[in-house]
Amino acid sequence: MSGSExxxxxxxxxxxxxxxxxxxxxxxxFLVLRRQALIGDAISHVVLPGIVVAFLITGTVAAWxxxxxxxxxxxxxxxxxxxxxxxGGIEPGAAMxxxxxxxxxxxxxxxxxxxxxxxxxxxxxxxxxxLESLIWLDAFGWHSLLDPVALAGLPPELMRIFLTLLGVxxxxxxxxxxxxxxxxxxxxxxxxxxPTNLIGLSLVGVSAxxxxxxxxxxxxxxxxxxxxxxxxxxxxxxxxxxxxVGWSVAFAALSAVLGYVLxxxxxxxxxARDSVSAAGMIATVSGIILGLAxxxxxxxxxxxx
Amino acid sequence: MLxxxxxxxxxYNATLVAIGATLLGFAAGVTGTFLFLRRRSxxxxxxSHATLPGVGLAFIVMxxxxxxxxxxxxxxxxxxxxxxxxLLAVQWLTRRTRLAEDSAIGAVLSVFFGFGIVLLTxxxxxxxxRQAGLDGLLLGSTAGMLRSDALxxxxxxxxxxxxTLILRRPMIMVAFDEDYAAARGLNIRQxxxxxxxxxxxxxxxxxxxxxxxxxxxxxxxxxxxxRFWTDRTERVWLLSGLIGGISGFVGAAISASAPALPTGxxxxxxxxxxxxxxxxxxxxxxxxxxxxxHVAFQRRVHIRQxxxxxxxxxxxxxRYTVRLLHRAGLSRxxxxxxxxxxxxxxxxxxxxxxxxxxxxxxxxxxAAALYDGIRPIETVVTSDQLAEIDTYLASPQEVSA
Numbered sequence: 249m250s251g252s253e254x255x256x257x258x259x260x261x262x263x264x265x266x267x268x269x270x271x272x273x274x275x276x277x278f279l280v281l282r283r284q285a286l287i288g289d290a291i292s293h294v295v296l297p298g299i300v301v302a303f304l305i306t307g308t309v310a311a312w313x314x315x316x317x318x319x320x321x322x323x324x325x326x327x328x329x330x331x332x333x334x335x336g337g338i339e340p341g342a343a344m345x346x347x348x349x350x351x352x353x354x355x356x357x358x359x360x361x362x363x364x365x366x367x368x369x370x371x372x373x374x375x376x377x378x379l380e381s382l383i384w385l386d387a388f389g390w391h392s393l394l395d396p397v398a399l400a401g402l403p404p405e406l407m408r409i410f411l412t413l414l415g416v417x418x419x420x421x422x423x424x425x426x427x428x429x430x431x432x433x434x435x436x437x438x439x440x441x442x443p444t445n446l447i448g449l450s451l452v453g454v455s456a457x458x459x460x461x462x463x464x465x466x467x468x469x470x471x472x473x474x475x476x477x478x479x480x481x482x483x484x485x486x487x488x489x490x491x492x493v494g495w496s497v498a499f500a501a502l503s504a505v506l507g508y509v510l511x512x513x514x515x516x517x518x519x520a521r522d523s524v525s526a527a528g529m530i531a532t533v534s535g536i537i538l539g540l541a542x543x544x545x546x547x548x549x550x551x552x553x
Numbered sequence: 554m555l556x557x558x559x560x561x562x563x564x565y566n567a568t569l570v571a572i573g574a575t576l577l578g579f580a581a582g583v584t585g586t587f588l589f590l591r592r593r594s595x596x597x598x599x600x601s602h603a604t605l606p607g608v609g610l611a612f613i614v615m616x617x618x619x620x621x622x623x624x625x626x627x628x629x630x631x632x633x634x635x636x637x638x639x640l641l642a643v644q645w646l647t648r649r650t651r652l653a654e655d656s657a658i659g660a661v662l663s664v665f666f667g668f669g670i671v672l673l674t675x676x677x678x679x680x681x682x683r684q685a686g687l688d689g690l691l692l693g694s695t696a697g698m699l700r701s702d703a704l705x706x707x708x709x710x711x712x713x714x715x716x717t718l719i720l721r722r723p724m725i726m727v728a729f730d731e732d733y734a735a736a737r738g739l740n741i742r743q744x745x746x747x748x749x750x751x752x753x754x755x756x757x758x759x760x761x762x763x764x765x766x767x768x769x770x771x772x773x774x775x776x777x778x779x780r781f782w783t784d785r786t787e788r789v790w791l792l793s794g795l796i797g798g799i800s801g802f803v804g805a806a807i808s809a810s811a812p813a814l815p816t817g818x819x820x821x822x823x824x825x826x827x828x829x830x831x832x833x834x835x836x837x838x839x840x841x842x843x844x845x846x847h848v849a850f851q852r853r854v855h856i857r858q859x860x861x862x863x864x865x866x867x868x869x870x871x872r873y874t875v876r877l878l879h880r881a882g883l884s885r886x887x888x889x890x891x892x893x894x895x896x897x898x899x900x901x902x903x904x905x906x907x908x909x910x911x912x913x914x915x916x917x918x919x920a921a922a923l924y925d926g927i928r929p930i931e932t933v934v935t936s937d938q939l940a941e942i943d944t945y946l947a948s949p950q951e952v953s954a
Contacts, residue, residue, distance in 0.1 A: 285656040286595060289663075299844045336832055341655070342777050349770035350825040353818035356692055360813045375691075376670055419628075427918075473663035481657045495645060511671070522678040524671045531667025538660055539847050548650045 256387040258512065264406050265470070265504035265530060267510070268462035271413040273500035274420050275455040277493050279429050280479040286341070287452060288475030290348040292468035294325040297355030304362055311404065315460055322456040324364050325351055371379050377467020379508070379526045396446035405465040408497035412461035419454045420493070427451065428489055453492075467527045474500055482544030484538075486488045503534035559806045561563045569703035570695045570800055574709030574820065577755065580800025581768075581776035582793040583717045584751040589776035590728035590786065595658055596643060596749070597772045599948040601756045601765045602662035604632035605669025608690055612676055622676075625702045625761060625818075629709075630689070632765075633757045639665050640749055693817030695808065702761060703937025709758035716754065720747050721790065738923030745933050762805070763817035771797060774824040780833035800824035852877055853927045857901060859883075863890045864902035903946070904930050912946045 272288070279285050295318040302317025303309060333343040336379050386392065386401030393399070420427070430437035430444045437444050459471045482495035507530030512523045542548055588594050611631025612622040620627070639661050646657035673687060695703075726734040727744045735741055752772060759768040779793035804820030833840045859874040860883070869875050869888045878884040883894030890898060907930050912921040920933045931939065 280653075280656045283653045285653070285659045286598075289598070289659055292847050332832070335843075336781065337778070337838065338777055338780070339592050339594075341592065342589055342773055343772035345594050345598070345769055345826070346777055346828060349767055349773070349821055353770065353821035353825075356815060357818040357822065360815050360818075465876050469663060469667045472659060473667055476656055476663060480652050480660055483652065483656075484650055507586035515675075520675075520678070523674075525674040528578055528667040528670030528674065532671060534665025535660065535667070538664070542646060542650045542652075545650075 252262060252389040253390060255389055256384045258508070259387070260384040260403055260487070261526065262381050262505055262508050264403070264409055264465050265379055265508055265526070266501045267406070267409040267413045268466045268470060268531070269345065269474045269478070269500035269504040270408065271416045271458040272455075272471055273478040273496045274416050274493065275383050275451060275458055276475040276479040277437055277482070277489075277496050278312070278427055278431050278451055279455060280483060281489075282448070282451075284452070285373050285476050286344060287455060287482075288459060289472050290325060290329070290344050291322045291456050291470045293461050294321045294351040294355075295460060297351045297467060299374070300358045300362070311408070311464060315408075315464055318460040318463060319456065321351065322460060323453075326452055326456070344482060349458055373467070374428075374463075375468055376525055377463070377465065377470065377527045379466050379470075380464065381522070392492055409461050409465050412458060416454060416458050419450075423447065423450070452519050466530075468532050470527050473531035473534050474503070477538045478503065478529075480535075481538040481541035481545070484541040484548040487506065487547050499534065499537050501529050503537060507533040526540040557810070559803070566698060566703045566707045567695075567777070568701060569707045569807075570698070570762065570816075571805040571809065573703065573708075573710040573758075574801035574805035574816070575708035575798045576707070576714045576801075577758055577762060578775070578804075578820070579794040579798035580710065580713040580717045580751070581755045581759065581771035581801075582779070582795070582797025583721065583790050584748065585713075585772035585797070586753055586776040586790040586793045587724045587728045587748050589774060589780070590789070591745075591748075591764055591871065593654070594776075595655070595769070596640070597752050597756065597759075598644050598769045599662040599665075600636050600640050600671075600749070600752055601656040601768045603642075603665040604636045604756060604760060604765050605690075606672055606811045607631040607633065607635030607669075608687060609676060610635070611673025612687060613672070613679075616679065623687075625699070625705055628687075629705075629757050629760060630860060630862050632690075632760060633753060635665065635669075636753045636756060640753065681815050689764075689765055690760045693767065695762055695816045698761070706758060706761060709754075713751065713754045713758055717751055720751065722746075724748055725786055725790065762801075763820055767817045767821050768790050770821040770824060771801070772796070774821070774828050775800065778824070778828040778953050781831040781838045796824065796827055807826065829866065838876055850927075855882070856881065857927045860894070860898040860901040861905060863894060864898035897910050906946060907939070914942075 261540040276288065277286070279287055298318035298321025299314045300317075301321070302313045305317075306313040328347045329340070329343050332338055332346060333340055338346075350507045382405055384392075384398075384402055388398070407535045426437070426442050426447050429440065430442055430447045432446050437447075446460070455475070459475070461473070463470045478496040478499035479492070481499050485495045486492050509525050510533065511526040511529035514529075515521070515523055585594070585597070588597060602917045608628050608631055611628045614631070615627050616622040617623060642661045642665075643654070643657045645654050646660065652660075676687065704717060723734070723739055723744045723852055724747070726737065726739060727741055731741060734744070755772065756765070756768050759771060763771060775793040775797035776789065778796050779789045782792055783789055800820055800823045804823040807823070808814045808816040808819045831839065836842050848931055855871065855874045855877050859869050859871075859878045863884070864868050869878075875884065875886070875888045878887050878888070878894065879889075884890050908921075908924055911917050911930065911934065912924060914921070917934075917938075923933050934942070
């Protein structure tokens with residue numbers, strides 16, 4: 249394929265997909281180890297009411313109000329889950345189930361009751377994202393990467409998700425030791441004087457940030473899949489946390505690239521005319537990787553395995 | 554309009570849907586109780602998301618065989634197949650690898666759902682694939698449904714409910730005490746499998762009414778709500794079923810009463826309203842009851858401290874304590890004790906002394922551990938023991954003038 253076709257149509261979606269996948273997979277490593285993997289699931293459900301309310305307040309579908317609305321909804325959900333868990337003495341899984349289904353139901357209802365027919369805002373869009381449409385129309389080939397005029401026309405999602413990725417990397421890098429210790433031995437971490445509650449809360453906060461930024465670009469299915477599948481597969485490959493994070497980043501990037509290519513060109517190879525959902529395909533590929541890791545991963549059975 | 558809907562006067566279809574939703578809600582509430590008691594509520598989330606590829610595959614197969622892709626019975630059969638695969642995948646990942654169950658749930662739900670979305674986009678490009686019927690299954694849509702579909706939902710709801718009631722006893726036993734159930738000869742794995750089978754049945758029947766994203770709410774919210782009202786397993790399931798049934802009925806009725814009120818979200822929000830009310834108002838476990846208990850406890854501490862202060866001749870500085878003592882008729886508004894107050898304070902001081910003696914007795918360690926400063930000593934020891942303690946009290950002496 250020539251650069252004049254690849255660069256404008258496929259380069260930016262792939263880059264955005266890879267950035268989103270890695271931004272979610274990095275905190276996902278710790279969530280999987282802390283048995284909080286479903287936080288990602290909960291957050292990506294409550295994003296819907298957040299963006300609907302943001303739309304109703306501002307009347308636009310601009311990115312910033314939407315992202316702020318989503319972030320507020322995510323924080324509200326975490327607070328509600330915690331409140332219900334404490335006030336009612338309910339186990340965290342059930343408390344989570346109560347909160348995210350209710351908020352999602354509220355979002356759907358608001359969406360149906362309000363007039364959003366004039367704008368592109370619906371449940372399917374929220375679930376599947378629109379990775380395929382994030383194209384770079386100003387590019388004409390590889391040389392456009394050096395052309396400032398063309399670079400100005402890059403989809404804004406790319407910059408946002410890239411900055412988010414940098415933020416997530418900085419968070420994991422700066423808090424590596426406290427995160428590691430408090431994840432594996434919370435009691436020890438507390439004895440060492442670490443604010444374990446604060447660490448746990450900041451991890452959830454960063455996850456929410458990554459989820460909201462990625463959601464904006466790629467929809468919520470990829471977000472849930474990338475929070476869990478690459479880190480889970482990586483966990484079956486190694487016993488060392490550093491290596492696990494490395495594997496998870498590789499798996500996330502591989503899922504994004506392979507999933508996008510298979511979705512865009514796979515059907516053509518099979519003789520069909522139209523491409524399929526890239527978001528769904530990326531999730532599927534990450535699941536296949538996890539399946540392979542579960543069958544053949546060297547550390548699949550535990551510390552001895 | 555709403556009143557007509559609640560009294561089933563909105564036509565045959567709406568009535569069938571309302572009945573189906575009620576039965577489904579009841580079955581989901583009962584089944585969900587056992588999931589909740591076994592702390593596996595979110596497994597249902599994986600099962601429900603795993604129905605999507607089945608729906609897509611069933612559509613493709615039915616069209617390939619020359620039939621109508623939107624046949625609800627066929628779609629539901631397909632969804633049951635992949636839901637079962639999803640459940641097996643969760644169990645396989647948890648058993649065979651070291652991944653925790655929550656990771657397995659999240660992985661299965663996102664991957665199956667993602668693959669389902671891929672299939673939906675395939676269907677969109679097919680000749681007969683105006684997928685009007687399929688995205689209704691994401692969020693549930695009962696508006697303008699076929700007579701045969703409404704009948705299917707009502708029958709499915711009834712069948713699920715009957716199965717649930719038949720399997721109730723072994724499920725209660727396992728949920729309540731796994732070891733005891735095993736000792737009684739129950740096969741725990743089979744019972745768990747049956748529970749999961751019921752969850753699948755609820756999910757599949759609920760696809761058209763509530764939609765696959767929200768069906769978990771029907772399995773989670775009623776048992777959590779019922780738990781606020783009772784501690785007895787044999788009542789939790791019944792109460793949970795009732796709450797689920799009422800949510801299903803009221804939700805379906807409200808949704809039928811006006812346009813643009815999607816059934817699934819309304820049912821979920823109805824259930825959540827009951828939950829929120831219970832969270833605050835339930836006796837014992839509710840927030841309001843907890844606050845009242847706390848206030849009552851504070852009062853007892855204040856009165857006790859006030860009485861001890863009176864007995865030792867110390868002034869009471871805390872206004873709240875004085876107010877409480879005055880209201881109980883134990884002191885005047887300025888904090889000076891009344892006759893009754895002096896009597897009670899003497900008793901309080903003597904009890905405090907008795908506790909002190911009790912806590913020094915090595916053989917009374919268990920009773921002494923109950924000391925919290927306000928518990929009447931008579932409720933902890935027998936009258937014989939009290940008499941024994943009293944022998945250690947210094948008896949009143951004559952004071953020379």
